[in-house]
Amino acid sequence: MTTPPFDPADPIGIDDLLTDDEKAIRDAVRTRCEAVIAPNIAEWFESGRLPVSEIAKEFGELGVLGMHLTGYGCAGLSAVDYGLACLELEAADSGLRSLVSVQGSLAMYAIWRFGSEEQKERWLPSMASGDAIGCFGLTEPDHGSDPAGMRTRARRDGTDWVLDGRKMWITNGSVSDVAVVWAGTEDGIRGFVVPTNTPGFEAPEITRKLSLRASVTSELVLNDVRVPADAALDVRGLKGPLSCLNEARYGIVWGSMGAGRSAFETALAYATAREQFGKPIAAFQLTQQKLADMAVELAKGQLLALHLGRRKDAGSLRPEQVSVGKLNNVREALEICRTARTILGANGISLEYPVIRHAANLESVLTYEGTVEMHTLVLGQALTGHSAFRG
Template sequence: MKSSPVHPFDLLAVDGLLTEEEREIRRTVRTMGERELRPYVAEWFESGEIPARELARKLGELGVLGMHLEGYGCAGTSAVSYGLACLELEAVDSGLRSLVSVQGSLAMYAMWQHGSEEQKREWLPGMAAGEKIGCFGLTEPDAGSDPGAMRTAAKRDGSDWVLNGTKMWITNGSVADVAVVWARTDDGVRGFVVPTDSPGFSAPEIKRKLSLRASVTSELVLEDVRLPAGAMLPGARGLSGPLGCLNEARFGIVFGSLGAARDCLETAISYARDRTVFGRSLASYQLTQQKLADMALELGKGMLLALHLGRLKDAGELSAEQVSVGKLNNVREAIEIARQCRTVLGANGVTLEYPVMRHANNLESVLTYEGTSEVHTLVVGKALTGEAAFR
């Protein structure tokens, strides 16, 4: 007997947990994504190129750049609303959500939280509007999961700072107008606001990627980059500064990864209902239904976890280890959903005619950046045992 299908999120009545404002923000971002991003994203992925500046302006007009920050042209929305926007953007492509995350939760947040009033006024309004693009330089070729091993250094020269070093895997790097760069100083790790037209600064783009192809990824090379004293972020000292920014970005991933998973599952369900195998729809077979049911269960659980963490963040009660729980679980389950959905689509699943393999490839990067699954496992392990297993 056939009946009307239920959307995976409807199984757990997720919409009833959202406010009307949150649902409206979600609808607005989804509509823009479907109309102005999805029709082109497969082509961007295939070519490995995106119209970054045009996209930044569109996303600025939409109001999602730094949307969870207050003032300076930012919307000041709730954390849950920001999470839902990340979910809808990543339902189109992880690279597009990465552009928004790096702009708002890393570069803008670093200035908003740790910057001087002059730095905020100079950069944040233009970045919120998408007229200026930012990037965040922490990871280095030999310092990924261990940022304390960074080699980039800033030395005093009179009242100026002189920066030397290399950063790696930097989203938005070669299209950015400003970079927030973290460097060793005699006073510990400090952050610097670096205009990308500064002499000695270059950002060669990283090519030949098999993941996040609809995203700009670059090196940052700093060769005797001279900055005035006012370029340093006054409110950040030590690794707590950049790590706090990373927690902001990780929170967006907790929601965003579910967007990729949802798009894969919606695609697989639609495909299974339409595909005829041995005279029956693929969706009518028990093995297919077991896959779909298991994936819907994990997707729903991930969404409930994301919403709970979002409510904690809005209440000012979200801890770093809780963010690690969210990132660890939701990305791990999202990539498994993408892989299982590919099996439902069979050979069609490996083409760009469907989004599933593109999402799966992207999630391989999401699994690694903003803290690998191994690192988040150890964060959770430390919280449970009180023992640090990093070294």
């Protein structure tokens, strides 16, 4: 048996662990991103805008919106397939993976898992095609890591529900057709499917961001927003929104490695071409140490993502294990980007290269869908049996 040649793009041979179908899906998403996103992403990031509707339809045509869900126009693919798509989307930009993640793993997943048949039929097919955009309203100005303290309220008025409150840092908010809004009720926390053209619903866009600039981020303002009784999702308590967040966090485990891979590949190519002191900087020991460390952490993170994906497909993935993946992979991806920036020197801060853009984006990814502290304490509680979240 002949030993295959060493591949700098896959130093430990992770591709051998993927099926041909999985690699075909990954390659299809990569090809579409290279054709549609890559030529424009630096400009979108610099200008702080993203043509969400057009991109959503591109991704809908590709089949990645809600791709891990079954029925209602969704592709019904595996968790590993979805993870590989997230890897390629975030290699293009974290904002793109966020768009797809919020659409499929938060808004669509909430309706798919907890919605009525009428809600599913009304929203999921058009969301899967990208003709309708969704958002997920959980985080509030004063309540991020502790959603149990949310102030948004839904009260009964006859057979209707009336919602009042504010949500913050909501991806896709101002361009959405439907919002899944979580609110406190006399029966506990409930989710509501709210068309964004409902009177009293507003979604002003949040601007002046220095991270996730190629992404639409908004506030949701609800003033006496009246929805019918059948707008409520069939779930009570925090298990509803937290189960959705677990879906999105799983995508981040993969996606962050895409950002790290893009930064690593850029640094490797740059180090090979850039000459100082009469030879490529890739020939210097300190640069090789950086590249070797980056390659090792990238490979470990990809293996972890694949392992968690296989467990998810087998139905054995626990939330604590997703916390391990999110905590490790985002942290290491950010360090890879920072190290890559040093290899590029001054060019590392230019949008001519993707490195500083990925690094800036990952500063947001590090804290959304659960901060480093929260995932650390989730794991700490699982290891010790003691909760350290309060007091």
